[in-house]
Amino acid sequence: MTPDIRIVLIKTWHxxxxxxxxxxxKNMGLYKLYLVDPLDFPxxxxxxxxxxxxxxxxxxxVVSELSEAINDCSLVIGTSAxxxxxxxxxxxxxxxxxxxxxxxxxxxxxxxxxxxxMGLLNEEIQQCHFQVNIxxxxxxxxxxxxxAVQIICYELFKSSSKPPADGPEDAYPxxxxxxxxxxxxxxxxxxxGFINLNHPGQTLELMQAIFRRAxxxxxxxxxxxxxxxxxxxxxxx
Amino acid sequence: MTPDIRIVLIKTWHxxxxxxxxxxxKNMGLYKLYLVDPLDFPxxxxxxxxxxxxxxxxxxxVVSELSEAINDCSLVIGTSAxxxxxxxxxxxxxxxxxxxxxxxxxxxxxxxxxxxxMGLLNEEIQQCHFQVNIxxxxxxxxxxxxxAVQIICYELFKSSSKPPADGPEDAYPxxxxxxxxxxxxxxxxxxxGFINLNHPGQTLELMQAIFRRAxxxxxxxxxxxxxxxxxxxxxxx
Numbered sequence: 001m002t003p004d005i006r007i008v009l010i011k012t013w014h015x016x017x018x019x020x021x022x023x024x025x026k027n028m029g030l031y032k033l034y035l036v037d038p039l040d041f042p043x044x045x046x047x048x049x050x051x052x053x054x055x056x057x058x059x060x061x062v063v064s065e066l067s068e069a070i071n072d073c074s075l076v077i078g079t080s081a082x083x084x085x086x087x088x089x090x091x092x093x094x095x096x097x098x099x100x101x102x103x104x105x106x107x108x109x110x111x112x113x114x115x116x117x118m119g120l121l122n123e124e125i126q127q128c129h130f131q132v133n134i135x136x137x138x139x140x141x142x143x144x145x146x147x148a149v150q151i152i153c154y155e156l157f158k159s160s161s162k163p164p165a166d167g168p169e170d171a172y173p174x175x176x177x178x179x180x181x182x183x184x185x186x187x188x189x190x191x192x193g194f195i196n197l198n199h200p201g202q203t204l205e206l207m208q209a210i211f212r213r214a215x216x217x218x219x220x221x222x223x224x225x226x227x228x229x230x231x232x233x234x235x236x237x
Numbered sequence: 238m239t240p241d242i243r244i245v246l247i248k249t250w251h252x253x254x255x256x257x258x259x260x261x262x263k264n265m266g267l268y269k270l271y272l273v274d275p276l277d278f279p280x281x282x283x284x285x286x287x288x289x290x291x292x293x294x295x296x297x298x299v300v301s302e303l304s305e306a307i308n309d310c311s312l313v314i315g316t317s318a319x320x321x322x323x324x325x326x327x328x329x330x331x332x333x334x335x336x337x338x339x340x341x342x343x344x345x346x347x348x349x350x351x352x353x354x355m356g357l358l359n360e361e362i363q364q365c366h367f368q369v370n371i372x373x374x375x376x377x378x379x380x381x382x383x384x385a386v387q388i389i390c391y392e393l394f395k396s397s398s399k400p401p402a403d404g405p406e407d408a409y410p411x412x413x414x415x416x417x418x419x420x421x422x423x424x425x426x427x428x429x430g431f432i433n434l435n436h437p438g439q440t441l442e443l444m445q446a447i448f449r450r451a452x453x454x455x456x457x458x459x460x461x462x463x464x465x466x467x468x469x470x471x472x473x474x
Contacts, residue, residue, distance in 0.1 A: 024384055029374040052377050093391075135394055137266040140289050147261055147387045150380075154330075154388050157372055 003160055004104040006032035007149060008069045008112040010124065015040045017116065019049030019057065020146030026053035028153035029160065033060040034069040034110070066112065066124050067179070074107035074172040075100065078120050078128035079148060088131040089213065096132035097155035101162075106171050111152055116145050126208075127175070129215055173221045181221055181228075182208045188228045191235050240397055241341040243269035244386060245306045245349040247361065252277045254353065256286030256294065257383030263290035265390035266397065270297040271306040271347070303349065303361050304416070311344035311409040312337065315357050315365035316385060325368040326450065333369035334392035343408050348389055353382055363445070364412070366452055410458045418458055418465075419445045425465045428472050 007025055012018050018041055022033060033056050035041055041062065050057055063069050070076050077096055078088065091099065100109045112128060114120035125131070134143060134151055143151070173181075186204055189195045195204050216224065244262055249255050255278055259270060270293050272278055279294065287294055300306050307313050314333055315325065328336065337346045349365060351357035362368070371380060371388055380388070410418075423441055426432045432441050453461065 020381065020384070023381060026377045027373045027380050027384070029376075051379070051381070134391070135398065136264045137394070139266075140263045142288070143264050143387075144257065144260060144288070147257070147264070147384065150384045150387055151391050154371070154391075157374070161372065 002029060002031055003101060003109075003156065004032075004107075005030060005100050005109045005111065005156060006034055006069070006073075007153070008034040008036060008066070008110050009038070009145070010036045010066060010112065010120065011115045012038045012041075012145065013116045014145075015043035015046040016049045017145045018043075018060075019046035019053075021149045022046070022050040022053040022056040022060075024146055024150040025153055026051075026056055028150075028157040030153050030156065031056055031059070033057070035060050035062045036066050036069055037064050038062065066127055067175070070110045070112070070127065071174065071176040071179075072108055073110040073175050075103045075109045075130075076112060076128045076175060077110070077130045077132050078112045078125055079114065079132055079134075079152070088125065088128055091130050091132045093132060093134050093151055093155045094159075096130070096152065097159035099130070100156060101159045103172070107174060113145060113149060126212070129212065171218050173216060173218050177221065178212075178216065181216075181225060182211065184225060184228050185211070188231050188235075192231060239266060239268055240338060240346075240393065241269075241344075242267060242337050242346045242348065242393060243271055243306070243310075244390070245271040245273060245303070245347050246275070246382070247273045247303060247349065247357065248352045249275045249278075249382065250353045251382075252280035252283040253286045254382045255280075255297075256283035256290075258386045259283070259287040259290040259293040259297075261383055261387040262390055263288075263293055265387075265394040267390050267393065268293055268296070270294070272297050272299045273303050273306055274301050275299065303364055304412070307347045307349070307364065308411065308413040308416075309345055310347040310412050312340045312346045312367075313349060313365045313412060314347070314367045314369050315349045315362055316351065316369055316371075316389070325362065325365055328367050328369045330369060330371050330388055330392045331396075333367070333389065334396035336367070337393060338396045340409070344411060350382060350386060363449065366449060408455050410453065410455050414458065415449075415453065418453075418462060419448065421462060421465050422448070425468050425472075429468060 007021065007030060009018065009021060012035065018035065018038060025033060042057065046057055047054055077100065100111065103109055134148060136143065185207060189204060190197060244258065244267060246255065246258060249272065255272065255275060262268065262270060278299065283294055284291055314337065337348065340346055369389065371385060373380065422444060426441060427434060
């Protein structure tokens with residue numbers, strides 16, 4: 001069974017890297033590639049570097065924003081979020097594979113790779129639940145994009161051949177449901193005047209980060225939505 | 238401490254792959270690259286794909302035969318020796334890394350990668366003690382050369398951060414010492430008429446394969462050399 005795990009590449013610059021990623025994926029039994037605003041795709045160079053993985057390129061989903069690629073996912077893992085102001089809980093490649101293989105049983109999982117030189121932007125990291133860091137030589141830790149994908153997919157393949165762990169004890173909400181909650185949080189905190197519309201500061205962002213870090217379950221989310229709704233009612237009355 | 242492990246590439250066709258291999262190595266803290274009869278090296282494409290690993294390309298050792306690249310090694314591991322008449326004991330990438338990290342404490346270790354399309358020839362496999370197979374999708378198991386190197390080097394790096402195992406209990410002979418023994422075996426078996434010079438058949442090859450598979454220790458080798466010498470003396474008297 002093909003695991004329900006997708007590889008998401010953001011604004012890839014070299015089409016050759018897209019082809020090499022497709023090959024690396026297929027070598028490890030993964031088939032779902034999402035491309036967020038690629039510079040040059042489809043392209044001959046991508047096809048020539050993909051070996052016998054042209055099917056992955058043909059079926060690749062091209063979107064313009066990261067959110068479109070992950071809306072139906074319940075677990076989103078971003079790569080190499082070094083030195084960022086908002087830090088996510090970190091996983092090794094092996095831990096990333098175990099978590100992804102476990103959770104894809106319940107809902108799609110996305111592993112997100114940033115631009116070749118820039119990596120992920122803060123606004124993209126904010127849409128991830130975890131970061132994965134590939135252990136590497138501190139003197140030169142920057143892997144080529146397709147090599148980083150290869151290692152992640154290799155660990156996923158290794159993990160897929162292990163006996164499956166127990167199913168998730170409590171299902172997680174989809175990305176779009178969590179986004180709706182964050183929007184609800186924003187509207188409620190603003191309506192009640194807790195966030196000053198003229199001087200919003202960082203308060204809302206920090207609150208939203210708390211709920212990302214907490215990895216809300218469906219039940220948690222339902223409780224929190226109910227809490228916000230009860231505040232809304234007080235404001236209306 | 239940099240592990241005493243070298244990557245050996247045989248007759249690489251694409252110079253870009255050589256560059257990508259250099260980067261993959263440095264990302265994982267390996268620095269010794271040997272190139273056996275590369276088609277096009279040095280080359281601009283290799284340099285451009287190597288990122289910040291140009292030092293590895295500059296220090297790469299170019300030789301014309303595999304034996305020159307491994308003569309001073311005591312453990313030689315070949316990659317992807319599928320469907321060969323002479324099979325070697327197989328390791329996973331993880332086992333390969335553990336063995337290599339363990340044995341490099343005593344003498345240099347070589348990990349050998351074949352041509353892009355052809356892999357290793359039988360005469361090259363015969364110079365290896367083990368083969369390493371990277372677990373992959375049975376529908377498309379053929380990894381790009383630099384991606385295969387990346388996974389092996391990644392496992393080596395992971396293994397290097399584990400606490401070291403005990404030192405080798407019994408040191409292994411160098412490749413050239415084993416080669417001398419195999420030559421001794423040939424001369425003795427021929428001199429005694431066991432190998433018929435007119436109809437040699439496969440007997441000698443099969444005998445030599447036995448001693449490769451047996452992974453002779455220094456002590457074993459000394460005993461076997463003594464055994465052959467005592468036969469030689471009988472023949473002289």
